[in-house]
Amino acid sequence: MSKFVQGLAATSLLGALVLAISPSLAQGAGSGTGTSPILQRIAERNALTIGHREASVPYSYIDREQKVEGYSVDLCLKVVEAVKERLGKPGLQINYVPINTTNRIPLVANGTIDLECGTTTNTLARHEQVAFSPIFYITGTQLLVKTGSGFKEVEDLAGKRVAVLQGSSNEQSLRALNDGKKLNISLVYAKDLGEGALLVETDRVDAFAADGGQIKVYAATRAQRKGSLSVVGRLLTYDPYSVMIQRGDPEFAQLVSRVFAETFRAGEAEQLYAKWFGPLGIEIDPILKAAFEIQALPR
Structure with missing residues (x-):
């Protein structure tokens, strides 16, 4: 990653952190539901x-056992434990509701x-509808290529064919680079992640531009031959992941921010990353480690 992109990502990260952390964080943790409508709703x-x-x-x-799991879920469960303690309800139930890209924001907002x-x-536009936790994962547009292809950056693909998901931010970023640098890349549309990867594996395109985190997981778990696919290149976009919560509840936002800060400070977030990504052979990126350190606010 170039120093310019590192600097840009760091600047964007700091801006997002300011928005993600509740302005009332310096206040005491309090007890019970306080004035929090979310805590009151949970208690009821x-x-x-x-x-x-x-x-x-x-x-x-x-x-396979129909259990909800994952890195994001484990982080949320730490918030659940804090809510149980705050409300004095050790037996508080957890309800799980499946979501998708279409309904996730409305279900949080209402x-x-x-x-x-x-x-x-975590984007500025979405802050108009929901609030966010501190950042727990950082990704961006990268390139999925065949291992040994020699492609390392988008500029190496001048005159080549590259698959994208139509209407995605990945397509927008690649199109802007293509036009700005006159790379003469031919864009090929894929309907989903699996098809984009298959186009690379069958030599119908030279690369697939998509979310770096997702294609790293695909390369590690679903490639036709182990080690046959690689993710290369600098982050062409900056996409930080956060937990969404309902807007207008600074007390609950404070609780969430405190839990994440403590998790970062104790090194537990890095341990959870190793738990979920380590078996896939995906090491933590230095910029994510920096994000954990920056957000590990003192008590």
Whole structure:
């Protein structure tokens, strides 16, 4: 990753952190429901509702035993423990509701879901509808190529064929680079992640531009031959993942931010990353480690 991109990502990260952390963080943790409508709602239901993805391995998914699991879910469960302690309800129930890219924001905004634990990018536009936890994962547009192809950056693909998901931010970023640098890349549309990867594996395209985290997982778990696919290149976009919560509740946002800060400070977030991504051979990126350190606010 170039120093420019590192600097840009760090600047964007700091800006997102300021928005993600509640302005009332410096206040005491308090007890009971306080003035928090979310905590009051949870107490009345005697249940906290988690929104989860069904197949976003290893972030948030349903396993073979129909259990909701994943890196994002484990982080949310730390918030659940803090809520139990705050409300004095050790037997608080957890309800799980499957979500998708279409309904996840409305379900958080209307209070159906208390914590959205998936793969949602923390953006300024979305802050108009929901609030966010601190950042727990950082990804961006990268390139899936055949191992040994010699392609290392998007500029190496001048005059080549590259698959994208139509209408995605990945397509937008690649198109902008293609036009700006006059790379003469031919864009080929894939309907989903699996098809994009298959186009690379069958030599119908030279690369697939998609979310770096997702294609790393695909290369590690679903490639036709182990080690046949590689993810290369700098981050062409900056996509930080956070947990969504309902807007307008600074007390609950404070609780969530405190839990994440403590998790980062204790090194538990890095341990959870190793638990879920280590078996896939995906090491933690230095920029994510830096994010954990930056957000490990003192008590």
